[in-house]
Structures are given as structure tokens and as C-alpha cells.
Amino acid sequence: xxxxxxxxxxxxxxxxxxxxxxxxxxxxxxxxxxxxxxxxxxxxxxxxxxxxxxxxxxxxxxxxxxxxxxxxxxxxxxxxxxxxxxxxxxxxxxxxxxxxxxxxxxxxxxxxxxxxxxxxxxxxxxxxxxxxxxxxxxxxxxxxxxxxxxxxxxxxxxxxxxxxxxxxxxxxxxxxxxxxxxxxxxxxxxxxxxxxxxxxxxxxxxxxxxxxxxxxxxxxxxxxxxxxxxxxxxxxxxxxxxxxxxxxxxxxxxxxxxxxxxxxxxxxxxxxxxxxxxxxxxxxxxxxxxxxxxxxxxxxxxxxxxxxxxxxxxxxxxxxxxxxxxxxxxxxxxxxxxxxxxxxxxxxxxxxxxx
Numbered sequence: 001x002x003x004x005x006x007x008x009x010x011x012x013x014x015x016x017x018x019x020x021x022x023x024x025x026x027x028x029x030x031x032x033x034x035x036x037x038x039x040x041x042x043x044x045x046x047x048x049x050x051x052x053x054x055x056x057x058x059x060x061x062x063x064x065x066x067x068x069x070x071x072x073x074x075x076x077x078x079x080x081x082x083x084x085x086x087x088x089x090x091x092x093x094x095x096x097x098x099x100x101x102x103x104x105x106x107x108x109x110x111x112x113x114x115x116x117x118x119x120x121x122x123x124x125x126x127x128x129x130x131x132x133x134x135x136x137x138x139x140x141x142x143x144x145x146x147x148x149x150x151x152x153x154x155x156x157x158x159x160x161x162x163x164x165x166x167x168x169x170x171x172x173x174x175x176x177x178x179x180x181x182x183x184x185x186x187x188x189x190x191x192x193x194x195x196x197x198x199x200x201x202x203x204x205x206x207x208x209x210x211x212x213x214x215x216x217x218x219x220x221x222x223x224x225x226x227x228x229x230x231x232x233x234x235x236x237x238x239x240x241x242x243x244x245x246x247x248x249x250x251x252x253x254x255x256x257x258x259x260x261x262x263x264x265x266x267x268x269x270x271x272x273x274x275x276x277x278x279x280x281x282x283x284x285x286x287x288x289x290x291x292x293x294x295x296x297x298x299x300x301x302x303x304x305x306x307x308x309x310x311x312x313x314x315x316x317x318x319x320x321x322x323x324x325x326x327x328x329x330x331x332x333x334x335x336x337x338x339x340x341x342x343x344x345x346x347x348x349x350x351x352x353x354x355x
Contacts, residue, residue: 105201108187111194113138113154125180125201127172138199143169143177150182157184158194167204179208231306231326239264239280242321251306251328253299267297283312284319293329305329 105122107115115133123130126141142150146168153166163185170180180201187196225232225245231252232245240263244256252267265273272294279289289310295303310324 107138107199107201109138109154109184109197109199111158111197113150113197116196122201125172125178125203126170127174127176141170141172143171145169153182153184154197157186157197161186161188161192161194167208170201178203178205180204228325229327233324233326235264235280235322235324237280237284237319237321239276251298251326252296252304258299268294269297269303272296279310280322283310283322286312286314288312289324305333307332 100120102119102121105125106117106119107122108117110116115136115138118126118130118133120130123133126133128141139147139150149166149168153164153168156164163183165181165183167179167181169177171177181204182199182201184197184199186194187198189195228245229247229250230245231248232243233241233248234243235241240261241259242261244259246256248259249255259267264276268276275294279292283289289308292308292310294306294308296306298304305328306326307329308324308326310322313320313323
């Protein structure tokens with residue numbers, strides 16, 4: 001009958017921490033103890049059951065203790081497995097939420113543009129069920145006029161092997177067209193070859209519509225400004241001229257390019273410059289200016305009286321620039337002088353008649 005065995009001990013690594021030493025000792029004891037217990041149990045089962053009664057009391061107690069320890073180890077391992085399973089389930093649910101319920105469409109494409117995987121948002125954007133998207137060419141959902149944009153985009157991703165972005169129009173199965181921004185990056189294998197393309201699709205229809213509306217508005221403004229007899233202008237908070245319509249050349253002799261990005265004070269006398277700065281402060285506080293007059297030095301060196309109507313442009317509560325219309329006040333002043341002269345002449349005539 002074999003003698004009492006010494007407990008198994010694990011070999012410690014160089015200068016291990018107490019926690020590491022305890023962990024290694026427990027793992028080593030668990031593995032070695034389990035193997036030894038299995039061998040001893042097999043030997044006992046192979047022998048006659050009556051032989052169990054013949055075991056020395058000390059060895060029987062040791063065997064019982066090891067069985068109890070092994071049972072406790074199995075219980076702990078089972079608890080660890082359950083906790084690991086719960087963590088994996090939680091991670092899977094979190095991935096499902098992040099992937100499928102994301103505000104943008106996620107697509108995994110093959111090199112030729114074949115759809116391998118898509119999330120729920122992506123399927124909804126294209127108006128197609130996820131299962132129907134798989135193994136279909138993504139290009140089938142690209143507007144025919146924008147096909148070249150898409151294939152050029154995919155070609156750059158494969159060639160440059162880096163993130164690429166493009167904007168194009170997509171058509172869902174319900175024939176609904178929308179603007180989409182595609183951001184694609186390659187997925188590489190172990191040797192650096194591109195095997196898949198990961199693409200996100202964002203619906204930018206509202207943004208595009210706003211851009212088109214702004215462009216149309218700017219075009220209308222440009223047509224009005226360029227055909228107006230008055231000077232249409234914009235100046236910033238530093239009195240820098242940011243825009244001036246072509247009529248500035250008729251009124252002052254300068255071309256729009258000559259005054260672009262120049263300070264307004266360059267064309268004003270010192271007193272008028274002081275008044276212009278005061279007027280700007282009022283505009284920045286939200287006031288509007290009506291029939292504000294000052295003289296501007298023309299290209300020929302002659303001061304031209306100008307009448308200005310201006311208003312501040314404020315976005316999100318912040319002052320952006322001053323938009324204004326200026327006109328030559330000389331004609332008005334000449335008309336006023338002529339009217340005054342006519343009135344004086346009439347008065348003298350009436351006084352002479354009374355005599």
C-alpha cells in the first residue's frame with residue numbers, strides 16, 4: 001500500500017507577487033491534483049470494492065479530502081464558466097445594439113462590391129431586408145448617373161489601402177433616392193492584402209438640400225447685387241470689406257477686386273473713420289442704420305458723398321458681418337440744392353410781386 005503522498009506544489013516564477021504565486025499554486029494544484037485523483041480513482045475502481053475497507057484511515061481521509069477539494073474546484077470552475085457566459089452574452093447584446101441600432105449604415109463588402117453583411121440601419125436606408133442584401137452588388141443601389149463615383153471610390157480604397165470618402169445618390173428598393181456619404185476603409189489579412197471593405201453610409205439628404213437652397217439663394221443674391229445700380233457690400237467686425245458689387249466702379253472708380261479685403265477706413269477721412277467705427281459698434285449691438293452719410297475718397301481723388309443703409313447679420317446669437325447698400329448721394333444733394341434754389345427764387349418773386 002503506498003505511503004502518504006506529499007501535497008503538490010507549483011513552481012514559482014522569479015520574484016512573483018503574492019497574488020500571482022497564489023494563483024499559480026492554485027492552478028497547478030488543481031491540474032495536478034485532478035490528474036492524480038483520477039488515476040487513483042481508476043485504480044480503486046479496478047480493484048475489488050472490498051479493498052476500500054482495507055485502506056488505511058489516513059489514506060482514506062486524504063482521498064476524501066481530495067475528492068471534496070476537487071468537488072469545490074469543479075463548483076468554482078462552473079461558477080466561472082457561468083460568469084464568463086453572462087459576460088459574453090452581455091457583450092453580444094452590446095455589440096448588437098452598437099452595430100444594428102447605430103444611426104449610420106454599416107456594410108462589409110467584398111473587393112468587387114458584393115455585400116457580405118449589413119446592419120439594420122443600412123438595410124432600412126436601402127429599403128431592403130438584410131437577408132436580401134447579402135450576396136448582392138452594392139452598386140445596384142447606386143443611381144446610374146453616380147456609378148462612376150462609386151467605382152472610383154472603391155478603386156481608391158483598394159489601391160491606396162486607406163480610408164476614402166465620397167458623396168453620391170443612392171436608390172432603395174422602393175425607388176426612393178437620397179444623398180449618402182460613404183466612408184470606406186480596407187480590411188487586410190495577415191500579409192497585408194485587402195480582403196474586404198468596411199463601409200459606412202450616412203444619409204445626408206437634408207444637408208444636401210440645405211446646401212442646394214443656400215447655393216440657389218447665393219446665386220439670386222449675386223444676380224441682384226451685380227445688376228443693382230447701388231453698391232451692395234459686406235464688411236466684418238474689423239471694418240474689412242469682404243464683398244463689394246460691380247457698381248462700386250461706376251460710383252467710386254474702383255474695381256471690386258481693388259477694394260476686396262481692404263479696410264473701409266482707407267477710403268475715409270479721419271472724422272468719417274471715427275463715425276464709421278461708432279456706427280459699426282451700433283450695428284454689432286443689433287441696431288440698423290438708415291440713411292447714414294459720410295464721404296468716401298474716389299479713385300480720382302474726389303470725395304463722393306455716400307448714403308448707407310445697413311443691418312447686422314447674426315447667426316446663433318453671434319455677430320457675423322454687416323450687410324449694406326450704399327448709393328451716391330451727390331445726385332440727391334444736387335437735386336436738394338436745385339430745389340432749395342428754386343424755392344428761394346420763388347420766394348423772391350413772390351416778395352417782388354407784393355411790392
